[in-house]
Amino acid sequence: MRTRSLHVSMTAGVVALMATSAFAGNAANLLFPLDGTYSVVPYARDGNPLGGNGPAAAADPLARNDDDSIQLATGAAGVLPQMPGLPFNFNLYGSSFTGNQVWVNNNGNLSFGAGFPTFTASGFPVNGFPMVAPFWGDVDTRAAASGTSYYKMTANTLVVTWDNVGYFNTHADRTNTFQVAISDGTNPTMGIGNNVCFSYDSMNWTTGDASGGTGGFGGTAATVGVNAGNGTNFFQIGRFNQNNANYDGPGGNNDGVHYLDGLDTCFRVDGQTNQPPIWINNPGLIVLDVSLNQSLNYVGQFIGPEGGDVVSITGVADPNNAVGAGLSIVNAPGNPATSTLTWTPDAGDIGVYNLTYTFQDDFLPPNVSNGVLQIRVIPEPATMALLGLALVGLRRKLGR
Numbered sequence: 001m002r003t004r005s006l007h008v009s010m011t012a013g014v015v016a017l018m019a020t021s022a023f024a025g026n027a028a029n030l031l032f033p034l035d036g037t038y039s040v041v042p043y044a045r046d047g048n049p050l051g052g053n054g055p056a057a058a059a060d061p062l063a064r065n066d067d068d069s070i071q072l073a074t075g076a077a078g079v080l081p082q083m084p085g086l087p088f089n090f091n092l093y094g095s096s097f098t099g100n101q102v103w104v105n106n107n108g109n110l111s112f113g114a115g116f117p118t119f120t121a122s123g124f125p126v127n128g129f130p131m132v133a134p135f136w137g138d139v140d141t142r143a144a145a146s147g148t149s150y151y152k153m154t155a156n157t158l159v160v161t162w163d164n165v166g167y168f169n170t171h172a173d174r175t176n177t178f179q180v181a182i183s184d185g186t187n188p189t190m191g192i193g194n195n196v197c198f199s200y201d202s203m204n205w206t207t208g209d210a211s212g213g214t215g216g217f218g219g220t221a222a223t224v225g226v227n228a229g230n231g232t233n234f235f236q237i238g239r240f241n242q243n244n245a246n247y248d249g250p251g252g253n254n255d256g257v258h259y260l261d262g263l264d265t266c267f268r269v270d271g272q273t274n275q276p277p278i279w280i281n282n283p284g285l286i287v288l289d290v291s292l293n294q295s296l297n298y299v300g301q302f303i304g305p306e307g308g309d310v311v312s313i314t315g316v317a318d319p320n321n322a323v324g325a326g327l328s329i330v331n332a333p334g335n336p337a338t339s340t341l342t343w344t345p346d347a348g349d350i351g352v353y354n355l356t357y358t359f360q361d362d363f364l365p366p367n368v369s370n371g372v373l374q375i376r377v378i379p380e381p382a383t384m385a386l387l388g389l390a391l392v393g394l395r396r397k398l399g400r
Contacts, residue, residue, distance in 0.1 A: 025177030138208025
């Protein structure tokens with residue numbers, strides 16, 4: 001959990017927000033930072049035909065609501081501008097969606113083919129509703145202290161950002177800041193080939209009052225992942241209802257929401273039925289800086305998103321001989337699999353060391369992934385904490 005002051009100036013399409021709560025986040029830290037290129041998600045535009053507890057009012061420029069949805073490229077005339085249609089094809093487990101086939105749902109997800117106002121989450125897979133869910137929980141933005149959601153559309157990417165949003169019933173004592181991006185696989189920020197990214201800043205609640213939550217926690221867990229809607233194919237990072245950073249993989253026990261703090265993760269959910277394992281918080285490159293006589297302690301986590309997956313690290317290429325210089329690498333299989341790095345470099349170790357990981361699931365045939373971690377040994381004091389980068393939430397976009 002981080003204490004942070006947020007001051008976002010008013011720019012085109014984005015209303016000024018100032019949050020000073022210890023439980024607030026900063027959307028400028030997300031993979032696609034919130035800036036003047038975004039617009040408010042115009043939930044009020046279509047009159048909320050799906051129902052929902054508290055639809056947005058047409059006269060509200062922030063479209064505050066509870067359980068509302070908006071279909072792309074549709075809607076009656078209103079105060080807020082209409083969302084454009086999706087200008088590219090988004091491939092979800094072999095099904096292609098474009099134009100007006102996408103809905104933005106206030107409760108932390110995108111759905112395909114129909115809107116989805118359901119506020120109490122369930123685990124994946126679930127039959128009947130294809131969904132991409134960076135954080136499916138009971139978002140409620142009606143409180144004056146709550147932020148709202150914003151979007152921007154480019155030729156190959158849709159980004160939706162939930163900026164310091166509260167939870168049901170009109171609570172904003174704790175807020176969540178998170179983001180989803182979907183693309184046609186050609187956005188280099190997401191990694192070429194990846195078509196979904198989730199990004200998080202400060203995450204401070206999991207559960208609304210109507211889902212069994214008390215003070216934002218407990219009850220029915222929020223879900224993070226992707227659901228094909230056929231009852232078989234899915235990608236699940238976890239289910240969260242605890243006020244801590246505990247995480248034991250996509251299945252198992254309900255996890256702590258602070259595991260998501262600062263997390264970026266990108267992956268592909270196209271025509272493959274067995275999704276490849278992913279390195280949590282490594283969109284392409286992790287860079288770790290360590291200064292002389294300080295200790296590096298890093299634990300990388302590698303997950304297989306399907307239930308029952310076991311991930312193994314099958315190789316770590318070390319062309320710069322970091323191990324010879326004293327780096328210890330201890331790998332363990334599981335879901336998540338882990339790689340623990342420890343090192344206290346000395347003056348003779350100044351330089352750059354690249355490690356290329358190969359890891360795979362236990363599907364037949366296995367799906368294999370690769371990722372790169374770079375360690376930079378520097379003479380001056382390090383400027384960032386390194387302890388437990390992947391385990392305790394200090395996973396702030398080190399590769400950028």
